[in-house]
Amino acid sequence: MKNGVDAEQQSTRAGTTNETASPARRWQKYAQISGWGMYVPHQVVPNERFVELGLDTSNEWIATRTGIERRRVVGDHEATSDMAVRAAKDALRVADMHPNELDLILIATCTPDHIMPSTAALVQDRLGAKNAGAMDLNAACAGFVYALSTGVSYIESGRAKNVLVVGADELSTHLDWKDRSTCVLFGDGAGAVVLHASDEPGVMATTMGSDGSGAGLLTIKAGSRNRQHGARHKNNGKNGTNGAPAMSDDYYLRMNGPQVFRWATQMMARAAEKVITSSGLTVGQVDLFIPHQANARILETTARRLGVPIEKVFSNLKDYGNTSAASIPIALCEAIQSGRVKAGDNLVLASFGAGLTWAALAMRWGVAVDMQVSRWKPLGRGVEERVAAVRSVSRRLGWRVRGEIDKRFRKDDDGK
Ligand code: UT7
Numbered sequence: 001m002k003n004g005v006d007a008e009q010q011s012t013r014a015g016t017t018n019e020t021a022s023p024a025r026r027w028q029k030y031a032q033i034s035g036w037g038m039y040v041p042h043q044v045v046p047n048e049r050f051v052e053l054g055l056d057t058s059n060e061w062i063a064t065r066t067g068i069e070r071r072r073v074v075g076d077h078e079a080t081s082d083m084a085v086r087a088a089k090d091a092l093r094v095a096d097m098h099p100n101e102l103d104l105i106l107i108a109t110c111t112p113d114h115i116m117p118s119t120a121a122l123v124q125d126r127l128g129a130k131n132a133g134a135m136d137l138n139a140a141c142a143g144f145v146y147a148l149s150t151g152v153s154y155i156e157s158g159r160a161k162n163v164l165v166v167g168a169d170e171l172s173t174h175l176d177w178k179d180r181s182t183c184v185l186f187g188d189g190a191g192a193v194v195l196h197a198s199d200e201p202g203v204m205a206t207t208m209g210s211d212g213s214g215a216g217l218l219t220i221k222a223g224s225r226n227r228q229h230g231a232r233h234k235n236n237g238k239n240g241t242n243g244a245p246a247m248s249d250d251y252y253l254r255m256n257g258p259q260v261f262r263w264a265t266q267m268m269a270r271a272a273e274k275v276i277t278s279s280g281l282t283v284g285q286v287d288l289f290i291p292h293q294a295n296a297r298i299l300e301t302t303a304r305r306l307g308v309p310i311e312k313v314f315s316n317l318k319d320y321g322n323t324s325a326a327s328i329p330i331a332l333c334e335a336i337q338s339g340r341v342k343a344g345d346n347l348v349l350a351s352f353g354a355g356l357t358w359a360a361l362a363m364r365w366g367v368a369v370d371m372q373v374s375r376w377k378p379l380g381r382g383v384e385e386r387v388a389a390v391r392s393v394s395r396r397l398g399w400r401v402r403g404e405i406d407k408r409f410r411k412d413d414d415g416k
Helices: 008-014 048-052 059-066 080-095 119-127 140-156 212-217 224-235 257-278 296-306 324-337 376-409
Strands: 030-039 043-046 070-073 104-108 133-137 162-170 188-198 203-210 218-220 253-255 288-291 346-353 357-364
Touching (some): 030 080, 048 059, 059 296, 080 188, 104 140, 119 133, 119 162, 119 376, 140 162, 140 324, 140 346, 212 257, 257 346, 288 296, 288 324
C-alpha cells in the first residue's frame, strides 16, 4: 500500500498459530469484542424538516439520492462526551465489566467537546475508570475502525487486556443548515465496544490508510491555521474584543460530494478486499459486511465492486444518516440486536472519511449475543455509576482545595 499501514502481521498470523508467531511470543492474545452499546439523541429530524426550513430540496430527492429518511440531532445541553458515556456504559454492561478493569479508553471523534482536554479524559472520569489511559483519535468518519485497530494492537502486543473503543460525533453543530448539499446528510450519535484479550480469534486483519492530498475535499477548517487567517481577515489584524479569535465560516463542514463519492466507492472496496485476503477468507465466506453509513448508493456500489451480495450488507442509514465515527459501531449494535450476528460469523467493517482516510477490519465473531446480564447486575451498575459520580465530584473539589491552599500558603513555585 502506498500510504497506509498494512495488516501484514495479522495476516501472517491468521494462517498460523500464536506459538509459531515468534520466539519472543509477540502475539499474546487475540482481541475479541465482548461488549457493545449505542446511543442516539432523542430529537428526530425527518427529511421534510429541511423543506420547512426553506431549503430547495425534497424528501424524495434526499431519500432516493442518499437513502436517508431521518437523523437524530443533539439537544442544547448534549455534547459528544455525553453520548459517548451512554454508549460506553451499555458496552461495559454487556461485557459484564467493571470500569476499573479498563486499561485504555479510545474515543474516535472529530467533534470533541473541547480542543483540550480530550473527550476520552472526560469519559474516563464519568465512568470512574481509574486504571485507564485515555485518548482521542481523529480520522473523521474512518475514526472508529482506526481506533479499533489501535485497541487491537494494544491487546495483541500484551500491553492491554481490556480496551474501550468509542465512536462519537455531533456533526450537526458544524452544519450549515442553508447548504442543501451537506446538511441533509449527517446526524449525531455514539457507539462503543469493549475489546477483550482472548485465546480465540478475534480480529484477524486490519488495514488503514490516508491520502492528505485530498484534504480539501471534506473539511471543517477551524483550527490554529485558520484561527489566524480568520482573525486577521475579519478584524483587520486584531483579535475579538475579549482577545478570542473571531468565529467564521470555517466552523462549517464543506464537501465536494461527487468527488468524495467516487473515491469512497473505490477505496472501501479495496480496503475490504485487502482484509478479507489477509485473513485467509474468501469474499463468499463473509457473513456480514458493515460499511460506513454515508450514502446508500455508496454502499451498493461498494458491495457490487467487492462481490458481496446486498443481503449481506448491513444498513441503518435511513434512520440515522451519516453519524461519522459513530456510524459503524451503531450499525454493529443494530446488526446484533436484529439477530444478524452469531458466534462464528465472519464480519468485515470498512470505512472512509475526511483526511482522506480509510480503514477496514475483518473479524470472527466470538461471543454469543443472546447472553443475559443477570438481574442484580444492572442494580450493581447503578451503584457503580453513582460511586463514579461521587468520585469525580470529590476529585474536582480536591483540585480546587489544593489550588486554594497553594495560593494562600505556598510562596514559591517549588512549594517551599
Ligand atoms: O463520511 C463521508 C461523508 N461524505 C459523503 O458521504 C458524501 C459522498 N457524496 C454523496 O453522498 C453525494 O455526492 C451527495 C449526496 C452529496 C450528492 O449527490 P449527487 O448525486 O452526487 O449529486 P450532485 O452533487 O452531483 O448534485 C446533483 C444536483 C445538483 O444540482 P444541479 O447543479 O444539477 O442543478 C445539486 O445542486 O443535485 C443538487 N442537490 C440537491 N438537490 C436537492 C444537491 N443536494 C441536494 C439536495 N436537494 N439536498
